[in-house]
Amino acid sequence: MxxxxxxxxxIGKIGLDGHTTGIYVVSKALSxxxxxxxxxxxxxxxxxxxxxxxxxxxxxxxISSLSGAHMTVVKNLIKVLKEKxxxxxxxxxxxxxxPEDITKLKSMGVLDVFTPGTSTADIVARVKxxxxxxxxxxxxx
Amino acid sequence: xxxxxxKKSVRVQAExxxxxxxxxxKKWENEEVAKRLKRFPELKSEFVTSSGIPIKRLYTxxxxxxxxxxxxxxxxxxxxxxxxxxxxYRARQWTRRPITGFQSAEExxxxxxxxxxxxxxxLHFVFDMPTLTGYDSDHPMASGEVGLGxxxxxxxxxxxxxxxxxxxxxxxxxxxxxxxxxxxxxxAVAEKQGVPFRKxxxxxxxxxxxxxxxxxxxxxxxxxxxxxxxxxxxxxxxxMPEWYTVSISGYxxxxxxxxxxxxxxxxxxxxxxxxxxxxxxxxxIDEFAHRFSFMLNxxxxxxxxxxxxxxMRRMWARILRERFKSTNPRSWQLRFHTQTSGASLTAxxxxxxxxxxxxxxxxxxxxxxxSLHVSCYDECxxxxxxxxxxxxxNTQNIIAYETNVASTxxxxxxxxxxxxxxxxxxxxxWKLMGKIETQGGMLQAALSGWVQQEKADYVRRFQEDxxxxxxxxxxxxxxxxxxxxxxxxxxxxxxxxxxxxxKLEKLRSSRDNDAVRAALGRxxxxxxxxxxxIPATLQAVKTYATVGEIYHAMRQVYGDVTTxxxxxxxxxx
Numbered sequence: 001m002x003x004x005x006x007x008x009x010x011i012g013k014i015g016l017d018g019h020t021t022g023i024y025v026v027s028k029a030l031s032x033x034x035x036x037x038x039x040x041x042x043x044x045x046x047x048x049x050x051x052x053x054x055x056x057x058x059x060x061x062x063i064s065s066l067s068g069a070h071m072t073v074v075k076n077l078i079k080v081l082k083e084k085x086x087x088x089x090x091x092x093x094x095x096x097x098x099p100e101d102i103t104k105l106k107s108m109g110v111l112d113v114f115t116p117g118t119s120t121a122d123i124v125a126r127v128k129x130x131x132x133x134x135x136x137x138x139x140x141x
Numbered sequence: 142x143x144x145x146x147x148k149k150s151v152r153v154q155a156e157x158x159x160x161x162x163x164x165x166x167k168k169w170e171n172e173e174v175a176k177r178l179k180r181f182p183e184l185k186s187e188f189v190t191s192s193g194i195p196i197k198r199l200y201t202x203x204x205x206x207x208x209x210x211x212x213x214x215x216x217x218x219x220x221x222x223x224x225x226x227x228x229x230y231r232a233r234q235w236t237r238r239p240i241t242g243f244q245s246a247e248e249x250x251x252x253x254x255x256x257x258x259x260x261x262x263x264l265h266f267v268f269d270m271p272t273l274t275g276y277d278s279d280h281p282m283a284s285g286e287v288g289l290g291x292x293x294x295x296x297x298x299x300x301x302x303x304x305x306x307x308x309x310x311x312x313x314x315x316x317x318x319x320x321x322x323x324x325x326x327x328x329a330v331a332e333k334q335g336v337p338f339r340k341x342x343x344x345x346x347x348x349x350x351x352x353x354x355x356x357x358x359x360x361x362x363x364x365x366x367x368x369x370x371x372x373x374x375x376x377x378x379x380x381m382p383e384w385y386t387v388s389i390s391g392y393x394x395x396x397x398x399x400x401x402x403x404x405x406x407x408x409x410x411x412x413x414x415x416x417x418x419x420x421x422x423x424x425x426i427d428e429f430a431h432r433f434s435f436m437l438n439x440x441x442x443x444x445x446x447x448x449x450x451x452x453m454r455r456m457w458a459r460i461l462r463e464r465f466k467s468t469n470p471r472s473w474q475l476r477f478h479t480q481t482s483g484a485s486l487t488a489x490x491x492x493x494x495x496x497x498x499x500x501x502x503x504x505x506x507x508x509x510x511x512s513l514h515v516s517c518y519d520e521c522x523x524x525x526x527x528x529x530x531x532x533x534x535n536t537q538n539i540i541a542y543e544t545n546v547a548s549t550x551x552x553x554x555x556x557x558x559x560x561x562x563x564x565x566x567x568x569x570x571w572k573l574m575g576k577i578e579t580q581g582g583m584l585q586a587a588l589s590g591w592v593q594q595e596k597a598d599y600v601r602r603f604q605e606d607x608x609x610x611x612x613x614x615x616x617x618x619x620x621x622x623x624x625x626x627x628x629x630x631x632x633x634x635x636x637x638x639x640x641x642x643x644k645l646e647k648l649r650s651s652r653d654n655d656a657v658r659a660a661l662g663r664x665x666x667x668x669x670x671x672x673x674x675i676p677a678t679l680q681a682v683k684t685y686a687t688v689g690e691i692y693h694a695m696r697q698v699y700g701d702v703t704t705x706x707x708x709x710x711x712x713x714x
Contacts, residue, residue, distance in 0.1 A: 096522065
């Protein structure tokens with residue numbers, strides 16, 4: 001029997017940024033909505049995110065960034081994910097992201113970006129969609 | 142004998158009066174209120190503050206149990222509930238203290254000089270994350286973070302650029318950092334300018350426990366930072382009498398998410414640890430406690446914020462006088478800077494934030510703040526635009542010059558509601574401080590992750606309240622609109638990091654590296670011996686040893702931040 005497991009998401013922050021309120025709130029909202037949340041915490045390196053994603057076979061990686069370092073953070077993360085051949089896993093970003101960067105991030109491979117003002121209900125729905133779309137194609141780390 | 146009889150008869154009179162009021166109130170509730178409720182039920186089943194304190198329909202003298210002389214007294218007199226200054230704002234208004242800090246020391250210096258030219262004498266500056274956590278701009282952990290959210294400092298060369306053309310005895314400087322490194326740079330600049338240390342005025346935020354449990358800034362193990370805390374206090378007590386050695390920041394704690402009661406208890410919990418470590422160092426309470434200051438949040442719940450300031454003044458006076466046996470009234474007086482809450486501002490309909498800032502700033506002023514900064518309306522997007530900074534400053538000027546609210550001291554004192562809420566906040570905060578004690582004190586409570594979990598639970602409850610509309614935020618869960626405001630977002634140029642690194646490399650190749658190595662060696666020895674680290678750090682910064690190199694020397698002795706410490710930021714899902 002193939003027991004369907006809960007969709008699994010990894011939530012965390014890369015680099016020195018210490019703003020945690022967003023990940024506290026979003027992790028709870030996702031967990032309440034039936035996701036299994038791997039709380040990666042803060043001060044992660046891109047390498048740590050990649051290995052946790054692989055170990056836990058996550059269905060999605062969610063990175064929070066409020067310091068303005070998101071472009072570098074994402075560039076470094078995607079590079080490592082490619083090296084480890086797990087760049088199929090969808091990445092979403094939450095935080096203070098200027099509009100013109102959203103397009104750039106998406107062209108780099110980020111699936112979705114949640115900016116200030118996005119409701120948790122909206123985040124849950126969009127994460128669900130991202131994970132479902134990917135599950136069809138059998139993608140997880 | 143005679144006076145106790147008088148006191149007693151006053152009490153009896155008050156009790157009789159209260160009985161009469163309560164009786165009449167019962168009648169009012171059963172008749173007038175009941176009649177009204179039948180036609181118009183109240184909008185909510187319960188009205189509560191951010192701290193969960195129930196708010197009653199009406200307050201009367203029966204709710205405001207204060208003994209005027211013991212609990213309120215006069216401004217400038219114990220227990221300072223009504224203020225620490227005998228003339229309030231009538232002789233001296235609060236200080237306007239906006240925050241400044243761009244990517245580079247040079248840019249920030251330009252801004253400072255502009256402000257000074259326009260009459261500003263209080264400067265407050267902030268640093269980027271690598272500077273805060275003890276890494277040079279070229280460290281892998283600093284990648285992408287250089288110059289964001291504050292000034293990038295690698296060495297004394299940056300500090301010299303920061304204060305170029307600014308005499309340190311003519312300004313008062315406060316800054317968000319801790320420990321010996323930044324202070325040493327400041328001292329080195331003072332030496333070069335020929336300004337004696339005793340003339341330096343300013344504040345080191347230095348709230349190492351808060352940085353640990355609320356900002357999650359990790360540079361060294363927390364125990365090393367507590368040791369450095371005592372180093373700074375001891376050094377200042379001997380050499381810098383005008384310096385505020387800590388600004389205990391309920392502000393940051395609150396911004397990360399907590400109630401007013403938690404803000405009080407966590408700030409005092411931190412303060413008690415600091416006092417303890419200084420006493421253990423051998424300092425006497427009145428050698429240092431009078432140089433402790435506070436930074437409090439002016440959040441959106443108007444009355445609760447005002448009452449918080451009043452309650453904290455009274456509590457601090459009692460903690461210092463009764464618990465720590467301080468005999469210097471200056472040590473009993475809680476002085477604070479307040480900043481309006483950035484976290485209460487919304488990305489949606491950002492102009493509404495000007496209104497929020499106004500209400501919050503008014504609460505800060507009615508709470509008796511010594512200095513104030515109004516967070517800018519574009520805070521959710523960026524560091525402030527010129528226009529937003531101007532509106533922020535003029536919010537203060539309007540309150541100060543147009544409203545007449547600053548003409549009498551503690552104008553809300555004596556309000557039945559305000560006195561009741563002040564009492565209740567105090568009572569709840571003492572209870573929470575008791576819980577912190579059972580956790581082993583604030584250091585232990587932060588190391589175990591207890592504080593962080595309490596705060597995460599609060600923000601999640603808050604979010605849940607928004608979802609259920611138990612709490613309304615205009616533009617967020619009610620009164621929505623699609624209006625957006627084009628906001629100019631301040632960006633650090635992409636080349637900045639590269640040029641900062643190039644500058645750093647040039648410095649490393651042009652300075653006297655033998656002198657650097659020798660000074661770092663002496664610093665390492667000083668750390669190893671447990672000496673006060675400030676003199677050796679001062680010698681090291683003068684050789685242009687970098688922030689990263691100095692921290693590296695310290696980490697060789699204290700070790701690096703542990704995974705367990707970083708993990709305190711991870712809470713239960």
